[in-house]
Amino acid sequence: MRPTAVIDCPACGELAGRGYPTCLVCAELVDQFWTLDWRPLVEAAGLPEQELAELVLQEDVGKLPWTCTDMAMTVLRCTACGAELGTGDLPCLRCRVADEQRWAWDHIGYPTRMTGNEHAMRVARMVLRAPHRQRETIVEGWRLTLPFLLLGELPTNSQAQRIRAHVLAERYDELAACRSLYELAALPSVPWRKEG
Template identity: 45%
Template sequence: MSWRADRPEAVKPCATCGELLGRGYPSCQGCAEVVDRPLRAEWADLPDQDPILVADAPPGEYRWTCVDWALRQLRCDGCGGELAAGAPQCVGCAAADAARWEVPALTSNEHALRTAVVVLRAPSWRRESVVSTWRLVLPFVLTGAVVPAAELREIRALVLAGRYDELAELEALPLTVPLLPWRRSTVDREPDA
């Protein structure tokens, strides 16, 4: 990660909410402090901290962290919500969200953090299983981990199978729980007696 802001060295519980640090984002103040730190740090270094100027700038003029922080400070004229995270049917928010992705994150870890933040700030835009998957992996992404797409799909499948609570108890990647008996291959099963 190229951010100058400190990030947690290891996955640990949040002192505010008790969940793994990041899982309570954005409602938990302790989690939000850590998750938003890189965005706020780069925003603070801008000579002109005008959110409208940054949000409307040509792609690539500002880092993704600054663009996302600018969007967070603006209100949508259409729905009144946070720009790019307001009502799911709002055309203005949808346009702002699409434009944000024209400024790429530089690393896979940055992309994962950005995606998690975007999903968790606008949970009504996505399926609950997607929101829950990003909530589960965010504590690991904060430490610099990159979660491969295949692992994200596996976690999402387990969430869909109703195993969120089991996954939430795990404190290391990969987040995997034993397969249910009917999902095991015949090779893994014990022979019949």
């Protein structure tokens, strides 16, 4: 299921996955990891998807795969703000509570039932689905690394810090040209900030 190499998306021209969630091809490539668990659950339940999503979110944390929790939230709209549940503007209390509850799965599932790569993909997906809830540099960092996360890779702490430093130095375009995680973290350290 995972891609075996980084490729260019035929729809948006970015590295495949980087256009998530606005590019339909990138969205399909990323979301397939979530729908692998969700589709069989929907078929087995025999319920309308929204009704099933409500039931999934009422289950004890860890009873169903974390991917199902995320897909349930993707299917549901917030009754307070109308956004995808957990992605509304920060002042929306219902979205804030739903988003906080989502991460309870990580606390009980990692590292025995969720790998570091899966956790990173989950964070990347949620940041990119609600970019207005994060600083731009955080969104850019996850956008840059998502194509490599799809391959099953995971940046080391050192690599993540170097990538973040380059994003903060406004070197996104240079980073976006890199075709490997190693390349992303290996850009020269100078100049720290682009001159305008």
